Amino acid sequence: MANKIPNVRLNTGFDMPIFGLGTWKSKPGEVTEAVKNAIDVGYRHIDCALVYQNETEVGAAIQAKIAEGVVKREDLFITSKLWNTFHKKDEQTKKILEIATIKPAVNQVEIHPYLTQVKLVEFLKSVDIAVTGYSPLGSADRPWAKPEDPKLLDDEQLIALGKKYNKTAAQVVLRWLTQRGIIAIPKSVQKKRLEENMNIFDFALSDEDMAYVNTFERNGRGCHLAWNNDHPDYPFHAEF
Ligand SMILES: NC(=O)c1ccc[n+]([C@@H]2O[C@H](COP(=O)([O-])OP(=O)(O)OC[C@H]3O[C@@H](n4cnc5c(N)ncnc54)[C@H](OP(=O)(O)O)[C@@H]3O)[C@@H](O)[C@H]2O)c1
CATH class of the missing domain: 3.30.110 (Translation Initiation Factor IF3)
Structure with a gap:
């Protein structure tokens, strides 16, 4: 639907x-x-x-x-x-805002329940920059994933939360993102999942459940950019 x-x-x-x-x-x-x-x-x-x-x-x-x-x-x-x-030399958001003649409209960063980015999202909203959450489903197919890495969509607590709403863990995660006003861009090449992932605008998570998903935070960054760790601006995000 x-x-x-x-x-x-x-x-x-x-x-x-x-x-x-x-x-x-x-x-x-x-x-x-x-x-x-x-x-x-x-x-x-x-x-x-x-x-x-x-x-x-x-x-x-x-x-x-x-x-x-x-x-x-x-x-x-x-x-x-x-x-x-x-690009010209990398700049962090605050530095860009100080010098830019064209204000950025969107900042695309990794966001999912294991990396909630609450403070960054708050900051970007305060300066009227929209936020896109990439790897919203935890990017299990990222090339450098190790077999022992936790898989977000296998999280028993998320699956249980989904059952409460008659939704899958993926739908709960995508609803949690969009309900926070974050643009979500899940990747799938499977038709059934393309439809499943989109079917999130016919229900809402309660305030308590929104806050509950925020507690899953574990600094679980999948896209770490560690190959740039000698760059002066590494890790390219503020430590809140
Ligand atoms: N700006 C950046 O630096 C940056 C970095 C990373 C990602 N991105 C963007 O963000 C997009 C999404 O992130 P991502 O590709 O890293 O990962 P993701 O969307 O979090 O996860 C994709 C994985 O989840 C599977 N999947 C999709 N729907 C599912 C469902 N309903 N149930 C179970 N598994 C499901 C996909 O498999 P199937 O395809 O087999 O369904 C794939 O293995 C990227 O494709 C890209 O456009 C941007």
């Missing part, structure tokens, strides 16, 4: 759907089908990047769906990202 996806109004005046499709690790041979399926079931926001090495195949899906008349280009919010070597 396709639920209506709310928008987040950016400080640029544009609206960004609070829910979209992640495409990192989606193989070139499978991502075209995944994006087509996602558009068919109602996704209107696709998160891409040059470094994912599949933008041509994502583009082919978008082009096909526009040609079929399923969507118009202006119906879609497409995110891309320059790789770091195309």
